[in-house]
Amino acid sequence: MNRRKDMVANLRSKVNQMASAFNMSNFANRDSLLGPESKPDAMSRTVGLDNSGLVAEQDEDLEKLEETVVSTKHIALAVNEELDLQTRLIDDLDQHVDVSDSRLRVK
Template sequence: MASSSDSWMREFSEASRLADDISAMIAERGSFPPSGSDTQRHTSAIRRKITILATRLDSLENLLSKLPKLQPISDKELHKKQDMLSNLRSKSKQMASTLNMSNFANREDLLGQSKKAADEINRIAGLDNHGVVGLQRQIMREQDDGLEKLEETVLSTKHIALAVNEELDLHTRLIDNLDQHVEVTDSRLQRMQKRLAILNKRTKGGCSCMCLLLSVVAIVILAAIVWALIKYL
């Protein structure tokens, strides 16, 4: 019959392999485009595996705290297992930080929820392997629901942005048309001003000639009257 220590080591080995898979997926993410559905699915898969890894680490920590009560174990072996678990948790936090999962203990911040690490341990306390798997599936479903809500929010924001963009395009076209009408009106006004200036000059010139002509006629008439007076008086 396998001892509790052997069972702990088997679960730790599975968690280590899962951490290696996550590391490989993070390295593979560099081959994906910066955005797109494939990139989102790949990132979501990494996040789910990180969550599963966190659950397994919590389970290992819980089992390790109960291990001295289940079987005799030396302090040296217990400290060794604690160091192994601490190193793997540090690696997990580093991978989570790579995906901007800044607080790995509060990994459910992805869904807008915040819980302490002690609460996570209480969730898996007393669960067997089947129960832990069920909890992992529940967490994955919760994350899928959260991602679906996030996708709906993003799509709604996208539609609003498109509508605003269309409205801005319409206003831009209206302003351009107004500018064109203003330019045409200004050009016509300048032409009319030039024509009025020319007409004004011509009118002034014509008035001067007429006045001169009338003056000459008046002088001639006056001279004729004076000559007639001198002749008949």
């Protein structure tokens, strides 16, 4: 019985750790996630472009940004779905532990 309680406590601890990792405001790992920033200077990219060239450049940048946002959305939805599943599993496990504990106390 104590082993199960320890397992539930361990799972809850892991859930709290995961939740705190998602809420972190430290972006020190940005380079490891996205790679180092190696964008050319905006001025050097636009030298010699007229208005239509600048608009085309901006359109390309917006398309890349849209792809990134859509990709991030899909990742966030998948992570949210997994967290919901894990929460339901932990709640179910907790309920089973309580039922087992009650049965053991009756005997």
